[in-house]
Amino acid sequence: MKELCKPTFEKKDHGQGAGIPVLKSIWDLFDLSLLFSQSGIRKHSGTPAWLLAFAYICGLVNHASSANQNAKFSTETPFLQQLLSGGIISQSAFSRFLSKPFQWLRFSLGRLARLQENNDSRLTDGDIIALDDTKVEHPYGKKIPFLCWLFDSSDKRHVWCINLVSTLAVLKNGLEYPMLWRFWVKTDQENEKQTKLDLAKQMLSEVRQLNKARLWVAMDRWFLCKKFLNWLMDENFDWVTKAKRNTVLFRKIYDPVLGKEHYIKLNPKQLLREVYPRVRVLGRGSVLSIPDIYIKVPTRP
Known part of the structure; x- marks a missing residue:
C-alpha cells in the first residue's frame, strides 16, 4: 500500500x-x-x-x-x-x-436602529453601554469651532483638543461596536452651554427610544453625580463606576440594642482594607461583590 x-x-x-x-x-x-x-x-x-x-x-x-x-x-x-x-x-x-456639514448624527441614529433590528447585534438584558469622554489632541486647525484648551488629567498638561463624549456597546456574545457620540463645546454663552452629563443623557435617551432592555452603563468616576444616577435609574439603567476617594458610603447593619436596622458611614479605603485578604486569595482579575452598601441620594420631589 x-x-x-x-x-x-x-x-x-x-x-x-x-x-x-x-x-x-x-x-x-x-x-x-x-x-x-x-x-x-x-x-x-x-x-x-x-x-x-x-x-x-x-x-x-x-x-x-x-x-x-x-x-x-x-x-x-x-x-x-x-x-x-x-x-x-x-x-x-x-x-x-x-x-462638509452632512447630517452625520441622523446617519448615526439610523445605523444604531439597523443594529437593533439584527438579532446578533441587538442589545439585550445585561449588556453594557460604556460611557466615556476622551480628549483627542489636535495641534492644528486653530479655527475649528469645537477645539479648545483643556487639562488632560492623565498626562497632567493642557492640550489643544477635541473633547469627545461617546458610547460603546459591549454585548454578552463578545460583539462590540460604537454607538453614538457628541462633541463637548466650550462656550461663554449661557444659552449654549451643555455639560457632558447633558450630552450623556441625550445619547442614552436616544438609545432608549430604540431599545427598552435592562442595560448596564459603565462610566468613569467623574460621572458619579447623584442627580445623574437618579436619572439613570428612572430610565431603567443599571450602572457601575469607580468610587471617588471622598465618596461617602453607608452600610446597613442590624443593631440588637435598638432592635432595628440603621446605616453607618464608611469610605472606599475602609472597604478595601476589609476585603483585601479575600481579594488576595481570589487572585488578579477576580470580582468580589460586597452586599448592603449604599450611597446617599437627593430626595426626589
Missing part, C-alpha cells in the same frame, strides 16, 4: 486590501448605502457618498492615517478599484467630504 504524504500548502501573503470583501458583506447586511441616501448624504465630488465613506473606512482599517494616504490606498487596492470602476478618489475629495 502506498503511503500518502501530508498535503503541502503554498504560503501566500495577504494582498493589498485583504479583508475588504468581508467588510463589504457586513456593510450590505445593514444596508448602509441606502441609509446614506435616507440621511441626505448622496453624492460628493462625482462619487456616491457611501462609496467615499466605505473607501475611507477601508483605509483606516489598513492603518492609513491621513486623507492623502487613504487616497493612495484606494488607487492601489484592486477591490476598491473595482467598486470605483477604475476611478480615483483624490486627497482633496476626501478632505472636502469629511469637512
